[in-house]
Amino acid sequence: MKEIQDILSKAKLQFEAEEFQLALSDYQKVIDLDPNHIEANFMIGEIHHQLGDMAKALSFYIKVSDLQPEHAKANVKIEMINTILDYFNKDMHNP
Numbered sequence: 001m002k003e004i005q006d007i008l009s010k011a012k013l014q015f016e017a018e019e020f021q022l023a024l025s026d027y028q029k030v031i032d033l034d035p036n037h038i039e040a041n042f043m044i045g046e047i048h049h050q051l052g053d054m055a056k057a058l059s060f061y062i063k064v065s066d067l068q069p070e071h072a073k074a075n076v077k078i079e080m081i082n083t084i085l086d087y088f089n090k091d092m093h094n095p
Contacts, residue, residue: 020047
């Protein structure tokens with residue numbers, strides 16, 4: 001669908017320019033048109049990761065992995081965030 005490709009191109013440029021809120025808005029437009037769009041879901045996860053919202057990032061990475069279990073980048077990100085979250089366990093003393 002040309003409309004989705006146009007939005008994705010614009011969002012990618014915004015992400016590369018670190019205009020994360022603008023990119024997030026455009027990737028969300030893609031999700032509104034196609035809720036299971038792999039690239040848009042992954043990139044929303046990336047934006048939340050960049051903005052420091054690990055829980056939201058993890059949610060989108062898991063969705064991508066559910067839709068495409070062999071998605072290597074999403075699976076690596078899931079493992080990485082889980083490791084970070086395990087490190088910051090409330091029951092432990094953290095530096």
